[in-house]
Amino acid sequence: xxxxxxxxxxxxxxxVVIVGGGFAGLKIARKLDKKLFQVVLIDRFNYHQFxxxxxxxxxxxxxxxxxxxxxxxxxxxxxxxxxxxxxxxxVVPEEHLLETDIGYIQYDxxxxxxxxxxxxxxxxxxxxxxxxLKSIPEALDIRNHILHSFERALTTHNDAEVDELLHFVIVGGGxxxxxxxxxxxxxxxxxxxxxxxxxxxxxMRVTLIDAGPKLLGSMSEESSRKALRxxxxxxxxxxxxCAVKGYDGSVVELGNGEKIKSVNVFWVAxxxxxxxxxxxxxxxxxxxxxxxxxxxxxxxxxxxFAIGDNCLMTEEKFPKGHPQLAQVAIQQAKLLALNLKxxxxxxxxxxxxxxxxxxxxxIGRNLAVADLHFLHFGGLFAWLIWLFVHLMAIVGxxxxxxxxxxxxxxxxxxxxxxxxxxxxxxxxxx
Amino acid sequence: xxxxxxxxxxxxxxxVVIVGGGFAGLKIARKLDKKLFQVVLIDRFNYHQFxxxxxxxxxxxxxxxxxxxxxxxxxxxxxxxxxxxxxxxxVVPEEHLLETDIGYIQYDxxxxxxxxxxxxxxxxxxxxxxxxLKSIPEALDIRNHILHSFERALTTHNDAEVDELLHFVIVGGGxxxxxxxxxxxxxxxxxxxxxxxxxxxxxMRVTLIDAGPKLLGSMSEESSRKALRxxxxxxxxxxxxCAVKGYDGSVVELGNGEKIKSVNVFWVAxxxxxxxxxxxxxxxxxxxxxxxxxxxxxxxxxxxFAIGDNCLMTEEKFPKGHPQLAQVAIQQAKLLALNLKxxxxxxxxxxxxxxxxxxxxxIGRNLAVADLHFLHFGGLFAWLIWLFVHLMAIVGxxxxxxxxxxxxxxxxxxxxxxxxxxxxxxxxxx
Numbered sequence: 001x002x003x004x005x006x007x008x009x010x011x012x013x014x015x016v017v018i019v020g021g022g023f024a025g026l027k028i029a030r031k032l033d034k035k036l037f038q039v040v041l042i043d044r045f046n047y048h049q050f051x052x053x054x055x056x057x058x059x060x061x062x063x064x065x066x067x068x069x070x071x072x073x074x075x076x077x078x079x080x081x082x083x084x085x086x087x088x089x090x091v092v093p094e095e096h097l098l099e100t101d102i103g104y105i106q107y108d109x110x111x112x113x114x115x116x117x118x119x120x121x122x123x124x125x126x127x128x129x130x131x132x133l134k135s136i137p138e139a140l141d142i143r144n145h146i147l148h149s150f151e152r153a154l155t156t157h158n159d160a161e162v163d164e165l166l167h168f169v170i171v172g173g174g175x176x177x178x179x180x181x182x183x184x185x186x187x188x189x190x191x192x193x194x195x196x197x198x199x200x201x202x203x204m205r206v207t208l209i210d211a212g213p214k215l216l217g218s219m220s221e222e223s224s225r226k227a228l229r230x231x232x233x234x235x236x237x238x239x240x241x242c243a244v245k246g247y248d249g250s251v252v253e254l255g256n257g258e259k260i261k262s263v264n265v266f267w268v269a270x271x272x273x274x275x276x277x278x279x280x281x282x283x284x285x286x287x288x289x290x291x292x293x294x295x296x297x298x299x300x301x302x303x304x305f306a307i308g309d310n311c312l313m314t315e316e317k318f319p320k321g322h323p324q325l326a327q328v329a330i331q332q333a334k335l336l337a338l339n340l341k342x343x344x345x346x347x348x349x350x351x352x353x354x355x356x357x358x359x360x361x362x363i364g365r366n367l368a369v370a371d372l373h374f375l376h377f378g379g380l381f382a383w384l385i386w387l388f389v390h391l392m393a394i395v396g397x398x399x400x401x402x403x404x405x406x407x408x409x410x411x412x413x414x415x416x417x418x419x420x421x422x423x424x425x426x427x428x429x430x
Numbered sequence: 431x432x433x434x435x436x437x438x439x440x441x442x443x444x445x446v447v448i449v450g451g452g453f454a455g456l457k458i459a460r461k462l463d464k465k466l467f468q469v470v471l472i473d474r475f476n477y478h479q480f481x482x483x484x485x486x487x488x489x490x491x492x493x494x495x496x497x498x499x500x501x502x503x504x505x506x507x508x509x510x511x512x513x514x515x516x517x518x519x520x521v522v523p524e525e526h527l528l529e530t531d532i533g534y535i536q537y538d539x540x541x542x543x544x545x546x547x548x549x550x551x552x553x554x555x556x557x558x559x560x561x562x563l564k565s566i567p568e569a570l571d572i573r574n575h576i577l578h579s580f581e582r583a584l585t586t587h588n589d590a591e592v593d594e595l596l597h598f599v600i601v602g603g604g605x606x607x608x609x610x611x612x613x614x615x616x617x618x619x620x621x622x623x624x625x626x627x628x629x630x631x632x633x634m635r636v637t638l639i640d641a642g643p644k645l646l647g648s649m650s651e652e653s654s655r656k657a658l659r660x661x662x663x664x665x666x667x668x669x670x671x672c673a674v675k676g677y678d679g680s681v682v683e684l685g686n687g688e689k690i691k692s693v694n695v696f697w698v699a700x701x702x703x704x705x706x707x708x709x710x711x712x713x714x715x716x717x718x719x720x721x722x723x724x725x726x727x728x729x730x731x732x733x734x735f736a737i738g739d740n741c742l743m744t745e746e747k748f749p750k751g752h753p754q755l756a757q758v759a760i761q762q763a764k765l766l767a768l769n770l771k772x773x774x775x776x777x778x779x780x781x782x783x784x785x786x787x788x789x790x791x792x793i794g795r796n797l798a799v800a801d802l803h804f805l806h807f808g809g810l811f812a813w814l815i816w817l818f819v820h821l822m823a824i825v826g827x828x829x830x831x832x833x834x835x836x837x838x839x840x841x842x843x844x845x846x847x848x849x850x851x852x853x854x855x856x857x858x859x860x
Contacts (some may be wrong), residue, residue: 003584005584005587006584006628009626017556046577046581050802063493065493070625072624077627078623084585085581085585101586147476151476151514151515154514155434155435155436155516155532155533157435157533194502194506194507195503195506196439196502198437199436346500348808371694
């Protein structure tokens with residue numbers, strides 16, 4: 001294997017190689033002092049995706065370009081920064097070397113920010129037949145699937161099939177599941193009557209299933225109750241305390257023996273860390289999360305750090321590790337950027353403490369629930385805060401205004417022209 | 431085969447079935463008097479695409495959603511109108527029946543507006559290996575291909591391959607070819623230095639090839655000269671009087687024996703009408719165009735009409751038929767909508783005469799050439815007129831302002847975030 005090409009010698013700088021450009025990877029790539037570090041970011045996509053709004057792309061509410069940022073654009077004119085579109089294969093810690101599908105690269109520090117993918121908990125027939133929502137291509141697949149179901153429901157000659165085509169089942173009652181169910185319910189209410197006057201929109205059903213006892217399990221009782229009330233208001237059929245055992249592409253089997261016929265099953269029930277070869281198996285814990293110390297250093301791996309969803313750090317307040325949220329990833333990234341600077345200057349690193357600013361979930365257009373320290377609230381105000389917090393967290397000052405205006409424009413021109421069945425050639429799929 | 435479902439009985443109305451929702455099909459669907467006609471529009475896409483700007487989608491200048499209009503949205507709340515997503519298979523004229531892949535439908539009048547697809551003039555290895563630009567999926571494929579070429583040029587270890595990856599060859603010097611070459615030259619000039627500082631943008635080459643003696647063969651001498659001058663200014667390598675004999679995916683063979691190495695070959699050299707089964711072979715002429723009389727009625731086919739690019743009508747000024755332009759399609763559609771009304775009222779139909787308002791081509795951002803009656807001009811003014819004429823021709827009053835603002839917003843926020851490598855699942859490709 002040859003070395004990755006066109007990356008200039010690092011000179012006096014230390015080279016930091018970052019695997020993955022999600023919230024954590026993007027943040028540390030931006031924050032690292034480029035006068036001290038040469039930064040190499042690799043990702044299998046050429047853009048950062050703003051995951052909290054993926055469900056909007058899936059339900060034709062936003063364009064992909066509204067929620068992603070091409071890395072090359074984010075880092076235009078940034079010195080000592082290099083992006084490479086590739087997949088990491090494995091790390092060779094003793095040689096300070098990362099292997100990728102376009103060659104190897106030597107690092108001084110490696111930051112593993114590979115994030116998470118969907119967890120099927122070993123359920124292979126769900127993996128094969130359900131749709132998932134962890135990337136832009138998956139979101140566009142869901143969008144195409146939903147639109148095809150409507151078109152087919154209108155033209156099929158088999159009446160039983162119409163019900164299967166118009167039943168949308170979301171498995172997983174976390175924020176993504178609640179948001180997706182909410183958006184689909186809004187489509188039933190606002191879009192179907194206008195776009196498909198020949199279809200009876202009452203026949204369309206949205207079912208949200210969770211294995212646990214309540215929606216938004218990680219949030220406050222009040223937010224869970226509010227979410228349930230919003231769901232009921234939108235006529236979403238909510239089933240809790242019920243696991244999904246299998247799905248063959250047409251029938252969902254529930255733990256209680258019940259069966260639901262649907263060709264539209266969206267699995268957002270869990271996540272598992274994306275793994276990287278060469279990391280010792282013994283540091284991997286449940287959900288594939290990599291154990292790190294309070295400086296995000298992987299246990300037993302010198303000069304290799306893991307940040308974000310794919311790592312597991314415990315602290316007094318979080319004995320089972322932090323929640324897998326953007327805020328944790330961003331705070332860890334910021335601190336590690338500072339700590340690496342301390343490290344090369346021979347100073348002592350600062351341990352990480354998560355500053356929980358609260359969590360939020362959006363439910364409908366302009367509707368959200370928020371848990372702040374002493375305050376739980378919902379509605380439009382929560383939604384605006386949710387948007388503001390996330391936007392401020394990720395987007396650079398330079399792009400902020402344009403992107404914000406773009407979003408607002410798209411978001412408030414209701415009923416826009418995004419209900420397009422568009423797909424691209426298989427060979428271009430990466 | 432069963433009848434297409436959910437289309438209500440036509441009652442006292444006459445049913446007009448329109449095959450294809452391009453400029454011609456969309457226009458007549460809008461113009462037909464819905465108090466007299468029940469209109470059924472079928473198309474294999476669920477949206478109308480504004481073809482003149484496809485090259486902008488291909489070169490990451492515009493989002494697909496900026497240049498397409500979902501039929502269901504265009505016709506929201508339109509009475510006596512039904513859209514069906516399907517492919518027409520064949521017509522059975524003696525039974526007034528159209529067969530599609532979702533069932534058959536009875537018509538009183540059939541309007542064939544199937545438009546054109548790429549013509550490879552029998553050159554199979556070009557068909558297999560070159561990329562084309564007649565639809566949104568094709569435009570997105572080109573976009574992905576271009577971006578992949580840049581990424582690969584940066585990381586390949588084979589130096590000769592870099593030149594192949596950075597050579598962009600456009601075959602066909604008509605408006606689409608000139609526009610595509612211009613946009614690629616602008617990417618070289620403005621985008622590559624910023625996004626790929628590690629690549630030498632001088633190494634990127636753009637070559638435009640035409641078999642005829644000049645660019646924009648159908649336009650005035652002055653416009654051709656201007657186009658050539660613009661191309662030269664943008665450092666596009668223009669080769670005229672030279673046919674392309676073959677392309678194997680890596681080497682373009684020219685008629686003069688020369689060979690060009692490139693993995694990016696875009697074939698925009700000709701179009702052929704999309705055919706529909708059941709139309710007599712004897713009415714089909716060169717390029718698959720269907721002979722029609724001056725009322726757009728297909729010769730020997732009662733109650734079947736063809737309008738737009740796929741038909742061939744001769745008149746005194748146009749002994750070889752009209753140019754295959756949006757303006758012709760739109761004018762034919764408007765007149766046929768009136769003529770069908772005359773027909774059912776027993777009045778005499780009005781023969782078609784093309785009112786040539788002139789033709790235009792865009793070359794760069796804000797650059798165009800225009801041939802009006804006694805006036806040939808170029809530059810920003812021509813570009814604005816081009817935009818205005820096309821917009822006014824297609825978009826309904828209701829959407830016009832929003833779409834126009836959207837366009838302007840996208841067009842003038844230069845260097846926007848559309849350089850995304852996004853693709854969808856093969857099975858969703860229709």
